[in-house]
Amino acid sequence: MRIGAHVDPTDPLDAAATREAETVQFFLADPQGWKAPEPRTDADRLRAADIDVYVHAPYVVNVATLNNRIRIPSRKLLLSHATAAATVGAKGLIVHGGHVSKGDDIAVGFDNWRKTFAYAAEQGGFATPVLIENTAGGDYACARRLDALARLWDAVGEYDVGFCLDTCHAHAGGEDLLDIVDRIKAITGRIDLIHANDSKDGFGSGRDRHDNFGHGMIDPELLVAVVRAADAPVVVETPGGAAGQTADIAFLRDRVGG
Numbered sequence: 001m002r003i004g005a006h007v008d009p010t011d012p013l014d015a016a017a018t019r020e021a022e023t024v025q026f027f028l029a030d031p032q033g034w035k036a037p038e039p040r041t042d043a044d045r046l047r048a049a050d051i052d053v054y055v056h057a058p059y060v061v062n063v064a065t066l067n068n069r070i071r072i073p074s075r076k077l078l079l080s081h082a083t084a085a086a087t088v089g090a091k092g093l094i095v096h097g098g099h100v101s102k103g104d105d106i107a108v109g110f111d112n113w114r115k116t117f118a119y120a121a122e123q124g125g126f127a128t129p130v131l132i133e134n135t136a137g138g139d140y141a142c143a144r145r146l147d148a149l150a151r152l153w154d155a156v157g158e159y160d161v162g163f164c165l166d167t168c169h170a171h172a173g174g175e176d177l178l179d180i181v182d183r184i185k186a187i188t189g190r191i192d193l194i195h196a197n198d199s200k201d202g203f204g205s206g207r208d209r210h211d212n213f214g215h216g217m218i219d220p221e222l223l224v225a226v227v228r229a230a231d232a233p234v235v236v237e238t239p240g241g242a243a244g245q246t247a248d249i250a251f252l253r254d255r256v257g258g
């Protein structure tokens with residue numbers, strides 16, 4: 001099992017070496033901004049490295065929204081990130097499930113997801129596999145609760161869409177981690193990546209604050225059980241810098257092997 005961390009984009013390979021990581025995830029552009037990614041000078045090294053690279057799309061991306069002024073640029077930004085992610089050899093582009101606004105019909109949000117993949121297909125398809133990630137909060141989210149996720153997959157299932165399970169988001173979002181891998185696979189048929197994170201907040205809190213294993217509200221052995229059951233590559237998105245993440249990676253590696 002390949003285990004690593006979300007790191008600063010300055011020098012991901014150096015950050016991976018420091019953490020003894022086998023996977024690495026980073027942003028290609030400002031996560032709070034709308035700028036398309038710039039070419040990276042280390043693209044060749046990233047592509048050649050024996051490290052599995054993942055790219056996280058900016059948080060501003062919301063392809064589900066009924067607001068044209070967010071949705072249309074979101075589609076374009078997602079497509080440009082998929083293209084740029086391929087230049088660094090990324091195995092996946094992770095993007096949050098998104099949401100509609102209060103009072104809007106969430107069915108339109110799911111259909112907007114379908115249109116996002118249809119739009120990309122017209123442009124030749126996403127150059128990097130897109131992995132939709134479950135989210136922690138909001139009452140109108142497309143991928144917080146599994147009942148919504150099932151409707152999302154009804155909409156996008158005809159495309160080759162991947163899934164990223166974040167353990168903090170599931171816990172804070174109000175989905176029991178026990179058996180969650182089976183319940184998700186019954187919907188998506190796959191889990192491509194695990195974001196293994198403890199949660200500072202309680203079950204169903206809707207808050208998205210990651211913590212180091214054993215420091216938050218999730219039983220560490222339950223985290224291990226989820227990682228083991230999913231049998232997918234792992235990225236920890238935990239605080240504490242290199243020391244905190246190195247400890248979390250070692251904790252998982254000790255228990256699940258690899």
Ligand SMILES: [Zn+2]
Pocket residue numbers: 133166195237
């Ligand atoms: Zn995550």
